[in-house]
Amino acid sequence: MHDVLISSWQIYLLTHMRGGVQKLRGTGASVCCLPCCAMHSLVFLCAQKVVSHYATLQDALGFLPKELYPVLFKAAFMDKRTPSLQQLVQAWPFPVLSFQKLLRRCQHCERALIREKPNKLCIQAVILGVGQRLQVLDMTGLQDEGQGPESMSLWSRTVTLAKACLDISKQQSKCVKRASKRRKGPYNNSVALPPPQPVSVDVWVDLFVNSTSYGVLKDALQTNSSNALRLRCRNFRAEELSIASTVGLLEFLDPAGVRQVDLRFNNLGLSGLRVVLPHLAKFTNLASLKLPYSNIDVRRLTVGMEGSLQYFATQLSRLSCLKELNLGSSRLSGKLRQLLGDLQSPLESLELAFCYLLPNDFAYLSQSLHTPALKKLDLSGNNLSDGLLQPFQGLLTEAASTLLHLDIMECRLMDTHLNLLLPALCRCSRLRYLGVFGNPISAKGLKNLLHRVVGLLDLKLVIYPYPVDCYGEDLPWPPTSSNLLNGSVDEVKFARISNELQQMLLSANRADAVWTTNLCRHNSLDYFSL
Numbered sequence: 001m002h003d004v005l006i007s008s009w010q011i012y013l014l015t016h017m018r019g020g021v022q023k024l025r026g027t028g029a030s031v032c033c034l035p036c037c038a039m040h041s042l043v044f045l046c047a048q049k050v051v052s053h054y055a056t057l058q059d060a061l062g063f064l065p066k067e068l069y070p071v072l073f074k075a076a077f078m079d080k081r082t083p084s085l086q087q088l089v090q091a092w093p094f095p096v097l098s099f100q101k102l103l104r105r106c107q108h109c110e111r112a113l114i115r116e117k118p119n120k121l122c123i124q125a126v127i128l129g130v131g132q133r134l135q136v137l138d139m140t141g142l143q144d145e146g147q148g149p150e151s152m153s154l155w156s157r158t159v160t161l162a163k164a165c166l167d168i169s170k171q172q173s174k175c176v177k178r179a180s181k182r183r184k185g186p187y188n189n190s191v192a193l194p195p196p197q198p199v200s201v202d203v204w205v206d207l208f209v210n211s212t213s214y215g216v217l218k219d220a221l222q223t224n225s226s227n228a229l230r231l232r233c234r235n236f237r238a239e240e241l242s243i244a245s246t247v248g249l250l251e252f253l254d255p256a257g258v259r260q261v262d263l264r265f266n267n268l269g270l271s272g273l274r275v276v277l278p279h280l281a282k283f284t285n286l287a288s289l290k291l292p293y294s295n296i297d298v299r300r301l302t303v304g305m306e307g308s309l310q311y312f313a314t315q316l317s318r319l320s321c322l323k324e325l326n327l328g329s330s331r332l333s334g335k336l337r338q339l340l341g342d343l344q345s346p347l348e349s350l351e352l353a354f355c356y357l358l359p360n361d362f363a364y365l366s367q368s369l370h371t372p373a374l375k376k377l378d379l380s381g382n383n384l385s386d387g388l389l390q391p392f393q394g395l396l397t398e399a400a401s402t403l404l405h406l407d408i409m410e411c412r413l414m415d416t417h418l419n420l421l422l423p424a425l426c427r428c429s430r431l432r433y434l435g436v437f438g439n440p441i442s443a444k445g446l447k448n449l450l451h452r453v454v455g456l457l458d459l460k461l462v463i464y465p466y467p468v469d470c471y472g473e474d475l476p477w478p479p480t481s482s483n484l485l486n487g488s489v490d491e492v493k494f495a496r497i498s499n500e501l502q503q504m505l506l507s508a509n510r511a512d513a514v515w516t517t518n519l520c521r522h523n524s525l526d527y528f529s530l
Helices: 002-016 042-051 054-060 066-078 082-090 120-128 154-184 214-222 243-252 269-280 303-317 336-340 359-367 389-399 415-426 443-453 481-486 491-507
Strands: 096-098 136-138 201-209 229-239 260-264 288-290 324-326 349-351 376-378 405-407 433-435 461-463 514-516
Touching (some): 054 082, 120 154, 154 201, 154 214, 214 243, 229 243, 303 336, 359 389, 415 443, 443 491
Parallel strands (some): 136 201, 229 260, 260 288, 288 324, 324 349, 405 433
16 A cells, blocks of 8 residues: 555656656755665656556556656666556557667666667567557667677567567458458358458567578568568668578568668678679668678689679669678778779778788778768778888878777787877877777887877777787787787786776876777777767
8 A cells, every 4th residue: 555655646746747857966855765866857766666566557547648658668668667668568659669769868867778788578568568559669779789688689689579570460360350250240141341450560670680580580571561560670680691581581671761781691702792782772771781701802803703893893882872881801902992982972981801901902092082081990900010001091191080980900010000100090089989909019009009099088998909018928929819819818917007007097087988908898889879
């Protein structure tokens, strides 16, 4: 009874204070029994209490103002109140339910849940709760990194949604058949009226498919035109699929909705890309194309392969909205001008990791329309220590005014090379992310790097290597990336150097900047979030 009274009070406050953005900090309210609430408004705290009582919420939804639904949804999602979450979605009063808008940092709760691993049960509750008023369910933007037992990966979300679409399609068919029989009557001589049209919900999602999940996703996409739950793809990612399977799925996707296609580990080669790329031309809003690990090697071209390479370049030039291109782990030596020279508009993100680039590739890039527009550049795995160092300096200088993200991991850069690059690097005044992991740099070199770039106030994340000082005497010199990745690190020495770097950041009033060797914990910048 006491809990019901509290919930009634919370509902009253929600109803009468829904426009408030008051924070508990500094209000004089007695909230010592509510830990960690300084970042929540009183409205949010009330919402948390209400969604914790499913029965009370169920009774209250009939008279709660509809503008309270978003804060109730976020409270239920954050506290994993799945019955309440499902009830909220079933009664959702708006035509659109968008995860990105509802789970972002807001006036009532500063926690950005959209950047955290999504809870599996919460996702399932939302899917099961799709109601009749809803027209669009936007589930895009959820994280897919570092999955745990309670979270749901992008692959799992894809399979769950595909199965839900198929289940609903089957239920829909059964209902139509039963309704048809009832209308015909016992003697089957009356005119059958058309069955009532089902409510249709467009579910916007990012899809990740491989050979294991190909069948269920294809079946779900085939039901799209007649199903009450229709999958609409924003970002499409496929791994380890045959050419035929890849093309088959691309044909089912909405041409206007897809903004990114990511095909990796599919062993396409130039011959496979020749088959696949024409099917991308229909995606009129395609901004990002990722083709890493596609088994492209131009270093020993036959006559037939030369024709395929030119066809590849021609098909790329047809993608008029393309802003991001990833050709990582392709052997593109000397062919960048041919591949990128006919693009209709400048690229803003270019990933060429482990592409065996040559000086003439850098010379082309430095003079191309792309470089002055680049926001993201990944040259990891290219040997920048010798003949490419000076061309790279020139490229960096040309891109300095726009560059936000720079990856030069495993580029064999030592202290001397880094010192030569620093003047150009320091001109990148808008840089937010720098990746130099896997380079043979000493503690002294890292300290010099930090000292020089600490004035770049937008630079908030640096992924740096374990200093060569921390390895044993058996480390070969100059060490390869493999030597550095597999070598034994003295953890005591590294802890001391890491602490010194942190102290330098604090002394420079840059506690906001993260310097780390952890490649997994901190995500690099996605092009669409730049």
